[in-house]
Amino acid sequence: MSFSWAKPYEPKHPLARWFDERLPLPRLVYGAIGGGYPVPRNLNYFWNFGVLAGIFLTIQIATGIVLAMWYFASADQAFNSVEHIMRDVNGGWLLRYAHANGASFFFIAVYIHIFRGLFYGSYKAPRELVWMLGLVIYLLMMATAFMGYVLPWGQMSYWGAQVITGFFSAFPIVGEPLRVFLLGGYAPDQAALTRFFSLHYLLPFVIAGVTILHIWALHIPGSSNPTGVDVKTEKDTLPFHPFYTAKDGWFAGAFLTVYVIVTFFAPNYLGHADNYIPANPLATPAHIVPEWYFWPFYAILRAFTVDFILPAKLWGVLAMFFSIVLLFFLTWIDKSPVRSGHYRPLFKRFFWILVADVLILGWCGGAEATPFYVGLSQIASAYYFAHFLIILPIISRIETPLPLPTSISESVLHGEKAESAPAGAPAGPGSTAAAAAH
Structure with a gap:
């Protein structure tokens, strides 16, 4: 999509022009999320959760890197190192709670993002690959979250690893060797903890890479919208900046406020009390349960x-x-x-x-x-x-x-229902093809 208001990127400072000629990264960002990217003008607040998910991914990577500086991936010392972070490291309690609750809020944003896609048909052509890449991100999130849950090496961490990896043994012939390979032994121990820590540290960067592909794939057909009608004219769109950066910004601020309140005033509400007990292979918890986003x-x-x-x-x-x-x-x-x-x-x-x-x-x-x-x-x-x-x-x-509006601008200015289209038929010339394309 290219419209008259989408002005090309023109650096004014000599240093900016010099940099742009050699590495046009600012031009790329401007075209992807700046004033050069046309977005349907009727997006509602459910479209804010994709940006929110990106914000929480950034929070998780930033807090995770710092926590890794203090964490000790040892079956004997992992639990103590987490307690050391919480009690002795300056601001360690905040980093740990921000990371633990950040995972929950990351999943909240992604779940709402997925259900928005289900309701508005984001899996339909031409955005099939956008949808599939989003599901790949979700699967990587699940793997990362599970391995991160094991790292504190509390009771629920240990027995969660025992139960979840036990799933693989259900598969005949290959299941048990696969489980032993994943754990590095026949039960969660030092080898499993080392493997999970290395993968937990690596996978968020893989998620970031797939997220870039997800956004890239989205920019080829452009964003979907609540009507499901294709963009037809310049009136159907607005520049992403400043309109949607402002909308995303204040909504992210409101959502992050809730996140901060939970982190400061109810940091353990979404966790499990048994994980504050050191792992004990000889004492099985009365009720083994994963994190809430796996329920x-x-x-x-x-x-x-x-x-x-x-x-x-x-x-x-x-x-x-x-x-x-x-x-x-x-x-x-x-x-x-x-x-x-x-x-x-x-x-x-x-x-x-x-x-x-x-x-x-x-x-x-x-x-x-x-x-x-x-x-x-x-x-x-x-x-x-x-x-x-x-x-x-x-x-x-x-x-x-129901009848579809003839255009996005019509749905914005005159309501979402077309006035003249017969019931059961898409309204307006070309709208049948447009609907089928999604």
């Missing part, structure tokens, strides 16, 4: 209790992995030509049922494995897969969408 998947894992052809444990592991893998295929599962859930009344209802279902899975995953919670997990897990494999394909074929 929905933990509930799916525990939902399988009966051996049927394959062992129940293997079914649970396969279901847990497949619950994420199937998101990569949403482009082909949901064949509706309309992108935005605003214009899909049937899809919208089932979307909110899905949100409630995931919340129920999270509630069950954090609870003890009693018959009630396991039974509820089984119902919620069944619905989760039914939504994507049965309900969504049927909806995309039988649903009659």
